[in-house]
Structure formats: structure tokens, C-alpha cells
Amino acid sequence: MAKEIRLNAFHMNTPSHSWAGLWQHPRDRSLDYTTPGYWADLARTAERGLFDGVFLADVFGTYDVYGGSRDAAIATGAQSPSNDPFMVVPFMAQATSHIGFGITATLTYEQPYQFARRFSTLDHLTGGRIGWNIVTGYLKSAATGMGQSTVRSHDERYDAGDDFMAAVYKLWEGSWEPGAVLRDKALGRFTDPARVHTVSHHGPYYQVEAAHLSEPSPQRTPVLYQAGSSGRGRDFAARHAECVFLNGQTKAIVRDAVAAIRRRAVAFGRRAEDIVIFLGATVVIAPTAAEARDLAADYAAHIDPIGQLALVSGWSGIDFAKYRLDEAIRHEKSNSIQSFVENITTKAAAPITPRDLIGFNGIGARGPFVVGDPAAVADELLSWVDETGVDGFNLARLVVPESLNALVDLLVPELQNRGRFKTAYGEGPLRRKLFPGDGPHLPERHAGAAFRHR
Template identity: 50%
Template sequence: MTRIHLNAFDMACAGHQSAGLWRHPEDQGHRYRELGHWLELAKLLDQGGFDALFLADVLGVYDVYGGSRDAAVADAAQFPVNDPTMAISAMASVTERLGFGVTISTTYEQPYALARRLTTLDHLTDGRVAWNIVTSYLDSAARNLGLDSQIPHDERYDIAEEYVEVCYKLWEGSWEDDAVVRDVERGVYTDPAKVHDIGHKGKYFSVPGPFLCEPSPQRTPVLFQAGASKRGLKFAASHAEAVFVSGPSPKVVRKSVDALRAAVAEQGRDPRSVKVFTMLTPVVAETSEEAQAKLRSYQELVSVPGAFALFGGWTGVDLSELALDEPLTYADSNANRSALASFTTADRAWTPRELAEFIGLGGRGPVFAGSPGEVADELERWVEEADVDGFNLAYVTTPGTFADFARWVVPELRRRGRVPEAPEGPTLRERLGFPGPRLAPPHPGASYRR
């Protein structure tokens, strides 16, 4: 029976994908500032059968809707938002096997510094870190990070290509495995002959020296990628070990997955070796009726302006300029092209009225409400019809959605042989089904190894 991988999808903010639900009395998203909140969540996920906690991130405010940031600010739509990396080592200290996927953009930070941060986390978590490689989509981020507006969409990916090349050289090529000798008698901690300058001089980056860190358990963290435009797919086909996609139906997601697997094969890699995760928000209760009642109570709390603020940031489209029943059209934007395509060209053109209902809960992915058996059936249907390997499960309330899922659905998935009783490991790479802790050929990163 094919394994189903499960990530909890979250962000270091009070309102992630379900705009307005911070008003729910059980929602604890506002505790995102407390370390205790993250430690409790990590323990719940670790014991509850999740493979990883996957953390999104943005470096700007959502200010496309109505030409203003007010809706996003008032509704806590991914604002305020803290740095996603800080709590990870603390979470690792209270968990055994949970992985941590962290989103960091290649657009606003030098690879030399980022590679060190991720390696530090890989050491402190004993090899349980993944990097979700993104290129960003908000003009507001660009403006506050020293640019007039965003670097053009496809060039951001050109930068990302060179960025990961630098990282591979640092992670895989700079240090030999046995460089650290700690030879007290000779007075040698690290053998200088086994640490190498990477000598990188490219179009965007110059890194002549050696990596600052000694090799960590995975060396290169597990590489996730999110972004499914034509250019995004090309990047993923070369570099991603796992890809995060989203779309409203299996039919829409299947198109991206087929295109991705074909592109991976063209790169000489096994198309099944890339794990695809799609976004879904589960609403589960003991019975179908209870789950539907719960869903209705959630729907009453949705903030449409908050949802439209998120949509504006993702796609660059200001829904305030459209009539409620006017279908959206696709135009190449500088934002997240695949997000817009999934509501226009991929299947059918959605209207703002339909979007208000759909994205209010769970963002760009579907919401499914049902009993444990019905939710498990739905996940199996997605695996079959969309050809995905797992899910980034978004929440309506946190930690409520994750606790319900761990309590009701994971045991059902275990009964069906979809989730193992004990996780594989010990590293995240092995837990996700790869043969060893480190990148393996023909992944291009492995070719930099000494």
C-alpha cells in the first residue's frame, strides 16, 4: 500500500490560510509569539504521526487588495509574522522524529549566510531539516528590502539556480567527511587539507572561501520547492526532492504533477523520486454530521476582505476591481503565476463570489469535512487522482485541526497501511523514503561531493 506523507502547514503568524478564523474561541494562533505554543504543537505532531511541520514565510505585507494593506492588517492575514526558523531547534529538543520544513526565499539573502543557518539547524535537529526554496511574490517585500519593485519573475528563478549551486558547493564540496580530527596530541582540530575553498564566481554571487560549518547529518537539507509556473517547474525538475503544490481539485493539481514528473524524467531523474505534497484543510469529527456542523460554524467566521487580501498577494490580482460575478482572466504577473493559473486556465475561470467562498477557509487548497473514514477516503482519492505522495494539511484553528487529525484520521490511515506505526529515519530525508541521509546521484547536488 502506498505510503501517504503528512506535513502540518503553518506559519509564524496568527492567521495563516483561513482568514478571520483567529476569532474562533478555540484558535490559539495568537500564541505564535510564545515558545510554549510551538513546543506543544511539535509534540502533538511528533506523537500524532505527522512527518514534518512545514512553515511558510513571507517578507512583506499583503497590500494588493484595494491598493491597501488595511484588510490584511485588520484580519491578521499573515501579518504580523515572525521569523520561521527561530523556534525550530527548541521544537527539535522536545521531539524524536518530527521534521521541520522551513520556507526561505533565494531573492533577499546571500547563499553563504543562509547555508550556514540551515546547516546549524541540521546539526541541532540531528538531520531533520528541509528547506522550502521559494523566490517570493510580494512587491511589498521587494520595496522594503532595497528594491523599487520585484526582480522579474523568471530572473528570480535564474538567481535561484545559481543560489543553489553555491549552496551545493558549500554543503557538499567544501568539507571532506573526515576533516574534523580533534587530534589533541598534534594540536589539530580540523585538518586544513580537508577543507576546501569553493571558488565560486558567477553572475549573481561571489563566494571564494570555504564553508563555515562542518558537515551536518544530511549535509544538504531536504530540498522542497513551491512554485509551479513554467519556469518554476524547470527549477523543480532539476533541484527539488519534494514539491509543494496547491489547487482546488485533483484535476487541476494532476496537471501540474504530470508536467512536473515529465520534467523530472527529462533531467534524467526518476520521476517517482520527487515527492509531491498538495495542500488540503481537513475538518474532522467522530461522525459526518458533526463534521458538517463544525464546518458550518467555521464558515460563519470567514473574513472575505482578509481572504481577498491573501489572494491579492498570491496572484497580484486586486479582486476589488472586479464585479462579483466577473470571471477572472490569466495574465503573466510578477507574483505567483501558478496560483493564478489554478483559478483561471487550469480548469475554469472562477469569479470573486466563488473565490470568496472557496479561499476563505484553507486558502488555495480544498477543505474537506467528514468522519475519520470519509477524510481518509478523500485523501486516498487525491493520491489516486492527483498522483500526489502526501499533504500539507492547513488548519482552520490551531492546534485544533491538527489535534483532530492526529486523533481521528491518523489511526484510520494506519489501519489502511498508509502511515507506518513507527516512522522511518532517523533523518528527515530517510523518513520521506529516500535511501540515505544525504543527497544521492543523479541529483545535481550530489555531483559536488568530494
């Protein structure tokens, strides 16, 4: 039986996300991103479409690689200004009942003790609908903003990440025993102190000597997302991630990445199916193919090329202001997103230029770019699922709210009619919805389970 695919609405707390300049479109509402109603409406629409989650991207720092300045990103609204993704989740949760929320948070500039409480609090407030997209941060502007002279090297960021994860696992999984919380009004005892334990973590990067501040939340550990697909990133994902977010312009690139992550997960004592893999995709859908083509051309006219170059320069660590528009991009060693640099250079099927990267097309999308009527879009997305092994898609934000409305009203019914998308939400917290055979907590075969109090 063909598997049901999974869908996330891919968004960010900023005027412009994956496609710089679309906030200028006359029908776009992104300028309302600082208002609660914007986020409540987004979540309600995604839940109406039975999406698995709203995946909130984030970048800590400002893109300042292009031209050696932040001016291009700031002037065009290319992920700048950027507000805290944590703060909008309560508005979305109050407006919905089932949909999950994946929050991107950079561990490099956090401390496990306070960080663990923040996620426990949100897991309580949402009834167990919280996930964490684990990122380590790569922008120098973030490091200098936090009082550091430079960014850690690529692989060292993951070494520190492993240390951070050990500390938060201890807090979430091992500090409070099951049954520690009594809430006994008659005896006047809220918690049994004997069942609350001090976490003692003294790693190479992080130190904790304290009990977790929060009582256990519905999931204890939030659902763990991760987006690294470099060699070191895949090891990190295979150990920690329950959901992985990939990009890739060709099915061959994606298929190889999926297979590598699943193989490494098995090597860590997990099952291949313990990881749900979401592929980034851009979809323009309309009732007819002609309408979809016209809509894509309309959107393309509002893409800001300088803003787009500011984004891709930041992601790659390559200053594309030094390139001619039609000059082939050369591989450079980068301390930024290594998989992105490889995908546009050594793994590309043909030479890629800056002009390609600013186009409203598959290369600019860094993944599937699908334009068509519901049947054609469903055909293409399902071919990526069936031929690469991904489980679903993070669907990029385009024009708000019409693009998400179109996905909900046109794509979802088409997938449901084919038996490839759910017709109702499952019960329970986010982890149980994503992994119906498991409970609300990390399974015993996950690395985090080893930190439970026994």
C-alpha cells in the same frame, strides 16, 4: 501494494495563515504564536500523529495588492504580522525526536555564504531534521523593504535561483571533505586544514570566495522543498527539489502538474520517485458526518472576507477590490504566483469569482476541501493520492490546536487501519525517513551531488 501517504502540518509564524480570521475563533490559540510553548505543543502533537514534518510557510513582505494598500492584511491579521520561521525550530526540535521541519526561506534577499551556515546550524541542532522550502519571492513590498526598486521578473527569479543553488551546493557539499573534522584531543587538532577547501563561485547573481563556515551537518544539504508549478518553476523543481508542494482545485489540474514534474525530473537524469509531492488540503474531521458539518459551519462563520481577499490578491497580483463579488475573474499576466492565476482562470472548470475565493470551500482552499467522519475523509484523501499521483498532503492550519488534534486522533488511526500510513518512524535524518532507500545525503543522481569534492 498501495503506497503509504505522507502528511505535513502546514503552519506559519503569524496569527492567521491560509484562512484569514480564524484567530478570532473562541477556541483558537493562535494569539500565542509569539510564545515557545505554542510551537513546542504543535510539534509534539504532530509527532504524536507520526506526521512527516511541520511545514513552515513564510512570506517576505506584506500583502498590499488589495486596494493598493497593506491596511487590509494588517487589520485582519492576514499573514501579518509575520515572524521569522527559523527561530521557532529549536523549540520544536527540543520537544521532539523524529519529526522534520520544512522552513520556507526566500533566497532573493539572502547571500549564500551566511545562508548556508544558518541551515547547517539548524541541521546540527535538530540531528538532521531540516528541510528548506526554496522560494524566490514575488512581493514588491519585500523588494522595496530591501532597498530595491522592483521585483525581478518571474523567470529571472528562477535564473537567479539556479545561481544561488550552485553556490550553496558548493558550500554544503564541496567545501569540507568527509573526514575533515578530527576532534582529536590528544593531538590538539580539531580539523585537517588540507581537507577544507575554498569555494570559488562567480555567477551572474552571486559571488562566493570562501570556505564554508560550518562543519558538515548530518544531511549536509537540507532536504529541498519547492512550490513552483509554472513552466519555469517545474524546471527548477525537476532539477533541485526533493519534495514539491502543489495546489489545485481539481484532480485534472493536479494530475497534469504531477506528471509534468516527474517527466522533467527524469529528463534531468533523476527518477520519477525521487520527488515526493505534497498537495495542499483543508480537512475538517469529527467523529460523525453531522458533527463535521457543524464544525465546518462554525469555522466558516469566523473567516474574514476582507482578509481572505487581501491574501488572494497578494498571491495572484490581481487587485480584487476592483472586482464585484460575483464578477468572473479574468486572466491577467502576473509577476506573482502564475500557477495560482492559471488555476482560477484558464484552467478552472467554470468561471470563478471573488465570492468563490473567500468561501470556506474547495475553491477558497485552492485544493481538496474535505469535511466528514474519519472513513469519509480517508476515502477522499486516498482518492486524490490514487488518482493524481501525489504522495501526501500539507494539511492547512485551521483552529489551533483542536484541528490538528482531530487529525491525529481520528484521521491517522483510520489510515493506519487501512495500511496506508506508517505506525512508527523510520530511523535516521529527515532525508532517510522520506527516502528509505537513500542515505542521509543527496543521492549521486541529484544535481547538487556534482559539487562534491572528488
